[in-house]
Amino acid sequence: MRVLVIEDSQKLLRSLGYGLKKSGFVVDLVADGKEGLDYASVNDYDAIVLDLMLPSMDGLTVLRELRGMGKQTHILILSARDQVEDRVLGLDLGADDYMIKPFSFDELRARLNTLMRRKCGVKNPVLEVGPLTLNTATREVRREGHSINLTAGEYAILERLILNRGTTLSKGRLLDTVHDSDSFAGENVVEVMICTLRRKIGHTGEEPIIKTSRGYGYFIE
Amino acid sequence: MDTSSNRGLPSISIKNSLTRHLLVSLSAILVCSGLILGAVVRSRMISEFDRTLLTKANAIAALTAREGNLIEFDITGTSVPGFDIHRTPDFFQILIEKGPTITRSDSMKGRDLPVFPSSPGVPLFRNIVLPDESHGRLLQLLVPLRTESEEVDHRPVTDEKTLYIPIPASLDYDSIMLSITAAQTMDSLDAVLLSVYGTIAVLDMLIIFCIIYTVRISTTRGLKPLKDLNDQIRQIGPDGLETRIKIEAIPEELIPVQQTTNALLDRLQEAFSRERGFSSDVAHELRTPVAELRSLCEVGARWPTDAETMEQFFEDAGDIAARMERIVNALLMLTRCDSGRLMVDPSPNRLIDLVSACWERMTSSSEGIAERIEFEIDPNATVTTDASLLDIVLQNLIQNALTYSSPGSPIRCFTESSVAGIGLVFENQVAMLDGKDISHLFDRFWRKESSRTGGDHVGLGMSIVQALVDCLDIEIHVALTPAGVFRACLSFVVPKTCP
Numbered sequence: 001m002r003v004l005v006i007e008d009s010q011k012l013l014r015s016l017g018y019g020l021k022k023s024g025f026v027v028d029l030v031a032d033g034k035e036g037l038d039y040a041s042v043n044d045y046d047a048i049v050l051d052l053m054l055p056s057m058d059g060l061t062v063l064r065e066l067r068g069m070g071k072q073t074h075i076l077i078l079s080a081r082d083q084v085e086d087r088v089l090g091l092d093l094g095a096d097d098y099m100i101k102p103f104s105f106d107e108l109r110a111r112l113n114t115l116m117r118r119k120c121g122v123k124n125p126v127l128e129v130g131p132l133t134l135n136t137a138t139r140e141v142r143r144e145g146h147s148i149n150l151t152a153g154e155y156a157i158l159e160r161l162i163l164n165r166g167t168t169l170s171k172g173r174l175l176d177t178v179h180d181s182d183s184f185a186g187e188n189v190v191e192v193m194i195c196t197l198r199r200k201i202g203h204t205g206e207e208p209i210i211k212t213s214r215g216y217g218y219f220i221e
Numbered sequence: 222m223d224t225s226s227n228r229g230l231p232s233i234s235i236k237n238s239l240t241r242h243l244l245v246s247l248s249a250i251l252v253c254s255g256l257i258l259g260a261v262v263r264s265r266m267i268s269e270f271d272r273t274l275l276t277k278a279n280a281i282a283a284l285t286a287r288e289g290n291l292i293e294f295d296i297t298g299t300s301v302p303g304f305d306i307h308r309t310p311d312f313f314q315i316l317i318e319k320g321p322t323i324t325r326s327d328s329m330k331g332r333d334l335p336v337f338p339s340s341p342g343v344p345l346f347r348n349i350v351l352p353d354e355s356h357g358r359l360l361q362l363l364v365p366l367r368t369e370s371e372e373v374d375h376r377p378v379t380d381e382k383t384l385y386i387p388i389p390a391s392l393d394y395d396s397i398m399l400s401i402t403a404a405q406t407m408d409s410l411d412a413v414l415l416s417v418y419g420t421i422a423v424l425d426m427l428i429i430f431c432i433i434y435t436v437r438i439s440t441t442r443g444l445k446p447l448k449d450l451n452d453q454i455r456q457i458g459p460d461g462l463e464t465r466i467k468i469e470a471i472p473e474e475l476i477p478v479q480q481t482t483n484a485l486l487d488r489l490q491e492a493f494s495r496e497r498g499f500s501s502d503v504a505h506e507l508r509t510p511v512a513e514l515r516s517l518c519e520v521g522a523r524w525p526t527d528a529e530t531m532e533q534f535f536e537d538a539g540d541i542a543a544r545m546e547r548i549v550n551a552l553l554m555l556t557r558c559d560s561g562r563l564m565v566d567p568s569p570n571r572l573i574d575l576v577s578a579c580w581e582r583m584t585s586s587s588e589g590i591a592e593r594i595e596f597e598i599d600p601n602a603t604v605t606t607d608a609s610l611l612d613i614v615l616q617n618l619i620q621n622a623l624t625y626s627s628p629g630s631p632i633r634c635f636t637e638s639s640v641a642g643i644g645l646v647f648e649n650q651v652a653m654l655d656g657k658d659i660s661h662l663f664d665r666f667w668r669k670e671s672s673r674t675g676g677d678h679v680g681l682g683m684s685i686v687q688a689l690v691d692c693l694d695i696e697i698h699v700a701l702t703p704a705g706v707f708r709a710c711l712s713f714v715v716p717k718t719c720p
Contacts, residue, residue: 019524053505054672101511105515
């Protein structure tokens with residue numbers, strides 16, 4: 001899952017960025033409202049964590065601009081403002097969720113996962129594809145009851161493919177799932193990861209679970 | 222609008238009160254006018270009636286004369302309208318004063334009209350009941366008997382034309398006074414007056430109905446601006462403080478109300494805005510470090526294996542703790558100042574010593590600031606104050622100047638003397654403040670940068686300065702010149718000594 005965090009507190013940015021990356025998210029970190037708006041308009045994120053009191057452009061303006069552009073990215077507001085009118089305003093302007101500081105990191109992670117499932121129209125945190133089950137809450141992958149050990153990048157790609165089941169995802173799109181904006185990795189990274197994944201998760205009958213759309217990308221039926 | 226102060230008290234409607242007062246006043250004026258008019262009409266009509274009676278009495282007197290020892294009365298002169306018994310009955314009688322009756326009208330039917338004491342030549346009018354039982358008016362006139370001749374030159378015979386009455390021998394022929402009494406019924410006059418009164422009453426009632434209608438229309442129209450004002454004020458609630466009173470064609474009397482109410486709403490809206498801003502600022506300053514600490518702890522505890530990252534996390538935690546300590550200390554200081562529990566120990570000190578001590582401590586703990594401030598302090602300036610508390614004030618003012626002055630611009634600290642006392646002034650060029658900010662400078666947690674990003678300041682420095690100078694009986698004045706020079710002046714008042 002690719003997440004943009006817009007937060008002016010460097011300390012919070014550091015800890016959140018570290019924790020989300022360790023949790024398997026691909027994270028871009030920005031400390032400025034205007035810069036955050038630029039990142040959000042150019043890149044395709046699964047979710048944005050947005051602080052409200054930001055330098056150069058406040059969070060509500062960033063939110064308003066994004067929605068005004070037609071951006072449908074899920075936005076979770078993370079703010080110290082706890083008054084009802086602040087929460088109502090944020091949600092009415094188009095935010096999908098609102099968390100008040102101080103917050104639990106685990107709760108933030110869970111809410112981001114919820115936004116991801118909502119984006120893909122999936123309510124059940126446990127996803128099944130043939131003999132394979134993937135638990136988005138615990139990040140566990142099992143095949144016929146046996147746990148499969150995946151790297152963060154492999155898990156992210158598999159989760160993305162299952163959540164977008166039936167849709168072919170390009171290599172570029174899958175690359176965004178595993179690397180942040182500052183990375184210079186090429187699409188061959190995706191090819192390598194798909195190859196490893198196929199080996200680990202196996203087949204359904206004689207067919208691989210992850211199928212190739214030649215010249216374009218990959219999909220799961 | 223039901224307020225607690227009005228509960229239980231009857232409400233007074235200006236419109237109803239005004240309408241009632243106008244109606245009662247105008248109706249009273251109208252009724253009084255009607256009564257006066259009626260009285261005037263009656264008086265005039267009775268005067269005219271009396272004049273007619275007097276004319277008749279004088280006519281009757283002219284018909285009477287002395288001829289020798291006889292009184293001659295010309296009967297034919299009485300056959301005039303008004304004295305005809307068959308038409309409107311009029312009554313008259315003539316008698317010699319304190320003597321016999323000479324004659325009376327047929328309408329008297331042998332009865333006498335009352336005789337009242339009167340003066341010669343002065344007509345006396347009275348209302349009486351006439352012999353025919355009707356309501357009438359009587360005129361009594363005392364006139365001297367006119368002498369026609371001393372001798373009777375013919376044989377006097379009373380006939381249908383002339384009446385001869387012998388004068389009693391005991392009377393002096395030359396001073397006989399005749400008492401002529403004429404009376405007339407007032408029935409027709411009364412009928413006319415009644416008609417006039419009735420007309421006045423009907424007119425008055427019609428006018429009163431018109432007044433009621435006119436007054437209601439006038440008060441409704443006249444009080445419409447007040448109603449509009451009332452309606453607009455009712456619309457103002459806690460969520461509508463941006464509303465302002467605006468009345469089309471506002472009357473002069475309501476202009477001060479509109480202006481004062483709008484000014485009050487401006488102040489109220491600003492106060493609410495400041496309060497909301499304060500709540501938001503406090504939330505940010507207090508919650509953000511806690512959120513930072515919590516995130517550092519949870520993430521660090523979950524993934525403790527990266528040593529370099531953990532080192533950074535602990536360093537961050539230390540910074541956060543230090544910042545929170547500063548906030549706590551500042552808030553405690555403010556609480557002590559607010560509650561009056563701050564111990565103040567004033568003593569005389571040279572101002573230059575106090576400023577120098579503060580500045581030396583600051584330069585020893587911060588590099589690169591020694592050359593930033595130019596001091597011009599009168600070495601003889603002495604103030605009586607608590608040195609340690611003033612040191613906190615000076616630290617905050619100096620720190621603010623160092624942090625917010627435009628890069629490369631000079632910061633000056635100098636003394637000013639006046640009759641009132643000594644002033645210690647800090648002056649520096651600022652780029653980020655404007656005139657509106659000056660009124661917020663001492664607000665707790667106020668910072669110019671709304672995002673409150675970065676820096677060690679939390680927006681309590683100037684609040685502490687204000688609270689401490691209040692405790693130390695020092696005045697502080699801040700100002701921003703159009704050229705962008707910020708000036709903060711601490712005024713130490715010289716105590717007055719008895720001559």
